[in-house]
Amino acid sequence: MAAAAIYSLFIINKSGGLIYYKEYGSAGRMDTNDSLRVASLWHSMHAISQQLSPTVGCSGIELLEADAFDLHCFQSLTGTKFFVVCEPGTLHMDALLKVIYELYTDYVLKNPFYEMEMPIRCELFDLNLSQAVQKDRVALLGR
Amino acid sequence: MGRCIRLVLLALVSACLSSRRSQSRTSFSSDNRSADLISAQLTGTKLDLQSRPMSRVVGPRSGDAIFASVERVNAELFTLTYGAIVRQLLTDLEEVDEVNKQLDQMGYNIGIRLIDEFLAKSNVTRCVDFRETAEVIAKVGFKMFLGVTASVTNWDADGTCCSIVLEDNPLVDFVELPDTCQGLYYCNILSGVIRGALEMVSMKTEVTWLRDMLRGDDIFELQVKLLKQVPEEYPYKDDE
Numbered sequence: 001m002a003a004a005a006i007y008s009l010f011i012i013n014k015s016g017g018l019i020y021y022k023e024y025g026s027a028g029r030m031d032t033n034d035s036l037r038v039a040s041l042w043h044s045m046h047a048i049s050q051q052l053s054p055t056v057g058c059s060g061i062e063l064l065e066a067d068a069f070d071l072h073c074f075q076s077l078t079g080t081k082f083f084v085v086c087e088p089g090t091l092h093m094d095a096l097l098k099v100i101y102e103l104y105t106d107y108v109l110k111n112p113f114y115e116m117e118m119p120i121r122c123e124l125f126d127l128n129l130s131q132a133v134q135k136d137r138v139a140l141l142g143r
Numbered sequence: 144m145g146r147c148i149r150l151v152l153l154a155l156v157s158a159c160l161s162s163r164r165s166q167s168r169t170s171f172s173s174d175n176r177s178a179d180l181i182s183a184q185l186t187g188t189k190l191d192l193q194s195r196p197m198s199r200v201v202g203p204r205s206g207d208a209i210f211a212s213v214e215r216v217n218a219e220l221f222t223l224t225y226g227a228i229v230r231q232l233l234t235d236l237e238e239v240d241e242v243n244k245q246l247d248q249m250g251y252n253i254g255i256r257l258i259d260e261f262l263a264k265s266n267v268t269r270c271v272d273f274r275e276t277a278e279v280i281a282k283v284g285f286k287m288f289l290g291v292t293a294s295v296t297n298w299d300a301d302g303t304c305c306s307i308v309l310e311d312n313p314l315v316d317f318v319e320l321p322d323t324c325q326g327l328y329y330c331n332i333l334s335g336v337i338r339g340a341l342e343m344v345s346m347k348t349e350v351t352w353l354r355d356m357l358r359g360d361d362i363f364e365l366q367v368k369l370l371k372q373v374p375e376e377y378p379y380k381d382d383e
Contacts, residue, residue, distance in 0.1 A: 077262050077269060078343045098263070105260035116255065 005087035006133055007069060010035070011104065013117045014079030016043035020120040024133065042083065046073065062094075076101060095141040096132065103128050203267045206286025213264065213287070222316045229329060239326040246328070250335020251342075258340035261287065273369050274298070276346070277305050280337065280367075289313055297366075306353060307337075309363035320357045328352050334365060345373040 007027050011020035018039035023029060030038065046060040053060075064071040070090060073083040074097035082097050082104070107125035108114050114122060131137065228249075232242045261267075265283050270276040281293035291313065297306040314330050328334075334350035341348045347370040354360035 076259060078259055080259070101259075102263045105256075105263045109256040109259055 005090045005135075007085045007087070008035075009084050009100070009129075009133070010039055010042070010082070011120065012039050012043050012081040012083075015117070016040050017117070019118065022126075022129070042071075042073070043081065046075070046081065072097060074098065074101065080104075092138055092141040096138055099132050099141070100129065103132060203283075204265055206265075206283040206292065209264055209283070209287045210290055215290075218290070218313050218316070222313055225314055225332070226318065229327075233324065233327075239324055243326070243328050243331050246331035247335040247338075250332035250337075251339035252335075253332070254336040254339020254341075255343050257288070257336060258343045261340065272302065273346070273372075274302050274305075276341070277307065277367060281307050284340075285309070303369040305367055307365045307367060309365070312356070312363050315357055318357060325358075328355065329357050330355070330363065337365070337367060347371050347373060 006024045008024060008030075009020070009022045010018060013019050016039070018036050021035045021039070049061045050058050060073070060075060062073055064073075065088065068088070069085050070088050070093070071083055071085050072093035073081060074094065075081045082100055084093055084097065086093060103125060104120075107128055108120050108122050109116075111122050111124070114120065229242070229246070232245050233239070236242050236245060261284060265287060267279055267283065270279060277295045281295045285291055285293045285307075289312075291309065291311045293307045293309045295305050295307055298304070312330065314333070318329060320327060320329065330352070334352065338348055338350045349368045349370055351366050351368075352364070353366050354362055354364035356363055
């Protein structure tokens with residue numbers, strides 16, 4: 001089933017390393033080096049935005065809107081960042097990111113063989129993630 | 144059958160594996176490891192078949208609400224499993240002090256992973272001060288994972304040290320300490336969990352047991368002392 005207008009998903013650990021990358025569809029396809037570069041760029045930009053922000057206690061960029069895509073970012077209090085790149089104007093991405101965070105806690109962190117801060121290779125996570133990003137599932141998040 | 148509590152079994156197993164493995168790393172061949180991985184995935188598939196309800200949640204949730212919505216496991220199974228782990232540690236390590244240390248380390252390993260689940264499912268936001276943190280641990284954290292509520296007392300003047308008091312503790316339901324284990328902090332895993340979890344949200348703490356029902360006190364009392372608040376990594380200092 002088609003993913004809901006999402007181009008790609010990134011998860012970055014607290015030190016800025018890319019630990020998960022997944023593409024949906026062919027738009028904006030990247031090779032491994034590019035995805036690593038985007039991840040560390042975003043990590044630094046996020047950090048800089050926190051300092052530049054006029055709002056006190058700003059927690060960094062949550063949404064970047066461009067002509068060709070939107071980038072929604074969610075950072076957990078432990079410092080792990082989740083961000084999706086999607087079609088401009090896609091709805092419910094903040095809710096989807098929360099769902100992905102829950103999946104991460106259930107299927108990555110509870111996997112005894114996953115080592116913290118390392119790249120994620122967990123089948124169960126992949127499986128549940130691909131269900132969560134399905135178009136009709138994401139539409140339900142709006143309710 | 145009595146009450147039901149939340150399973151941290153997987154996490155327990157995880158903690159055991161990682162702590163046990165560090166002691167006997169050399170004895171694991173690479174073949175064993177991949178076999179382990181496969182079996183973990185198989186059991187994982189069995190455990191996690193239930194599909195996830197998608198719900199849009201706004202604002203922090205109460206401990207009771209989370210406790211009601213997550214999967215739970217029979218309390219006796221949990222209590223007995225924990226007992227078996229402690230018993231095995233006593234057999235393996237022989238010294239009670241070593242067991243205390245090991246339990247604390249296992250708790251720490253659980254805590255550093257468990258904190259994310261806590262944050263993801265409770266929707267709590269950043270606490271303004273340590274007082275709020277302690278309240279959240281006692282009211283939401285304990286309820287969510289153990290199904291009991293704790294209370295926070297004995298604050299010191301500058302708000303960096305307090306006691307978390309547990310009147311009911313499912314870990315010790317059938318436990319009596321024998322004479323040979325008088326120095327054992329049976330629930331030391333809990334102090335490790337709190338320490339590990341708080342460390343991941345940049346608070347260095349020291350957690351110690353002040354009172355223990357297994358040692359004849361009337362309640363369980365955990366002292367949580369904030370050593371220092373590690374600032375976020377940013378901003379880096381340019382001139383250093």
